[in-house]
Amino acid sequence: MLFLLTVLTSILAFASSEETNPFKEAYSWIEKVNSNPHSTWKAGQNFDPTLPASYIKKLLGLKRKNRPSILPRALPINDINDKDIPKEFDSRKKWKYCKSLQEIRDQGACGSCWAVAATSAFTDRLCIATKGKFNGHLSANELLACCSECGDGCGGGYDDAAWEYFKNHGVVTGGDYNSSEGCQPYQLQPCEHHVEGPRPQCSSLEPTPTPPCETKCLNKKYRKPFNKDHHKVKSSYSVPSSVAEIQKEILKHGPVEAGFIVYTDFLSYKSGVYQPSPSSTSKGGHAVKLIGWGVEKNTPYWLVQNSWNSDWGDKGLFKILRGKNTCGFESEINAGIPK
Template structure:
């Protein structure tokens, strides 16, 4: 391992390097009857999520499960209690103490929409201890404060990190609920490269001041950032070509884009193709956001916006700035390192911490400029106005920070 990576691993700042405190829970599984058949599928999905990324010798097996079922919109939520048997760890290079076999009691919430599962919550800890959920969350919160302080110490910009609305979530919970692992795979529709007319960009630009950007939205507990990034881009393109700023429907993409995975993630390139195939986008008022997948109810009669094509943009940030200032807001994907604790300022994480090869969040470039001689991108996020700078994130410009230049794209409206 490179010296930088060794240091960052010791600091607990590499993804997955800082496990949250185990959550002890009360009671065991004695007296549980046979599980109802309808719980087995969601329980196995939750077990697979628990084992993801774990060493082969440390994978747990499902011992018992019980729970309840409730409807949620057009989906079903399974609230499960399960006991997992975790084999003893034999290899000290991949496992930490204790080395003995242990039984875990876990609480899972699994959403099933049209046969697709989403893990909403996961809390696990050793059986027969008395620590409450509140106490455990306080432990997670304390760990996150220390993590935010480490990120703060290593940031090279002016960003301030600290307490946010996500401070009581473990790193895994935050990634699972709010981020988008499909972006790093980049297996979506191929797009033609855009034609760049000029590399000359004005010193600063902000489409918010020009009326091309709608209010900050909130994706909720759903990995639908890809849909918000694309609708934001299309909103800007339509405004520039038609003079009307319309808030467009992300829910239409969650429900009707048959290539992407709704709350499990997706790719902007696929979303553009879906908009073309469907014949346009409805407005937010006509097809409102629910934050989970539903049966597609798109109506071509209600579609207010269409696109003709989509294009991939240059990885050169000067060209991106010139294109933005001329053509409108840009859909991009970034590595969301540190964003769980971001409060304000210009973020500039160390490259090993915020690798451009590990992008996991889609956002919208709406402008650029300088603050105290530090160049930045102004980025519209989709976590509500009670995060960041009234919903916006500011990232260093010109260094390829967090992969901001690796997946830039735009719709085309003729």
Template sequence: MKFLDVIVVFAMAVSVIDGQSDDEAWNEYKKEHGKNYWFYIDGGLRDRMRKRIFLYRNAEIKRHNSGKFSTYTQAHNYFSDMRPSEWQRYLGANPTKIPSNIFSEETNTIDTQRRQSLPENLDYRNDPCMPEVKNQAACGSCWAFAATNPLEFAHCKKSNAPVILSEKQLVDCDRVNAGCNGGWYTDAWDYIEKAGGSAQTSLYARYNARRGICRFRKRMIGAKVSSFSYVKANDVVAMQEAMQTYGPLAVAMTVVNSFASYGSGIYDDAACDNREVNHAVVLVGWDTVDGVDYWIGRNSWGPKWGENGYFRIKRGVNKCKIENYAAYVVPV
């Protein structure tokens, strides 16, 4: 009740949104995202509750975007009328799966010669081997999406044959990981290697954000794993070298409330620092703008979130622990 009480207070303080009334803004939001909460039996109670959350989120977005010092903006998206406990179902990296002794060594100095040998930028977003952004929906299967995308890309580069692989196979069949209750991308690659391969989505089953019966058969295989490895923790140049050599990297990061409302720009919220990771994403490039170094990340929340499904985040400062657990996969 305390959370809803706070929402009511902020909602009452917002009467007009960008020239629209509250009702107009709320109805437009629902139309854009295909949401309908009106039920005659409850007299619109559910709709009013969701509206209050939306207006509270709108106040937060306006407050953030009116600031002068942030390098990113927030925007409304599918999460704007959800409680934190609801949108957090879209996470799913399980930190208990992190190997205990791999990341203890930090790199505080970067060899100048190695740095100078790298290109100033790299961007795989529009590469012919990069599939469209997918949506894990309300299932903690980000680990599966973070595992399949680097394998899709690397397989395509090696065979010159684009492939769309099945996250549902991992959700259904990988018993080391826990389906919609979380997992870890290197464990997913280990499963794929031992199972004989990753199924093509078109041959396995349509992803439905639920764990079902494992239906994997060898005839479904679209790509195989030869090996996989971690990149040295907190070594930005090592991450760049690995990305150049092997393609996109699977990484884990810490997601906090502001990231759910990310709209564009270079994410820099200090609230995510020094907290446990809870989400798996893929790094697909890097660049610098106005003196700010950043990574280009690929999320699994659909193309309507962020920058067409992608995001940018500060590079070289281990923002949200995104430089701790980078890993790459090598296809057969």
């Protein structure tokens, strides 16, 4: 009897884990979304449904704050009138000379979205502020490894603390993995989160530890000393959760970092304007780079760059409903002004 009870318990536990696996759940949403005549977006297979449920932690690294933001609220931007906000805007087109704006990042098998999105937005803003005189990359690796107050590195972090770090400490230069660009290139290998692609499968890699904090340049060919390579913001702040204020912030200074709640069906996003399905379940927090907005088939959207490489979604980008604070997207926008 005890043996049968043990077996039954194991079967029930296995069934429960199968039901709650976000990758299998995401796969099950594809037909539901695409057969819905009222859906504003299309779904497709991004992730292998046999990925373990635990892998979701390597994608969703934004810690949800049970506290107010540590950043001050940005003052209203009064030198841009609401009527002058364009119907559509894409930072990549306005600031074509900033190479960082044209790229889709890969956070690897690490919950570092909070660091990758923050440094990516800061990089763009530094290029814009200097009119292209700075056109390299800032180091997500240093922020990930050295910002102890930001959280737990690959175990997740806080987006507001990242911008405070930029203000108080600054961050060195550093390109992508194996790029030999800047002082501290990203130390985590890109990997294939998805069903098909040229990179090594993330599931085949060993668990990714947070890189050690180094107070020296990791790129031996880089000539500038570590302590003289840091770039700072003179102010860091949270942007009011007003569509117009977010738009003005991007128009004036460039992309911002956005935090939001990921629902299971989002993992299967392919195109269109994403809105979570009513019975889709939340899986965690994620940070991304918001670069613009527009309207598609009468549906207003935000234009966003993700960090799950260019094989995910719409070549690494997605659109999400604008104006309804969908998934909390408009309530957690952070940025700063380069020094």
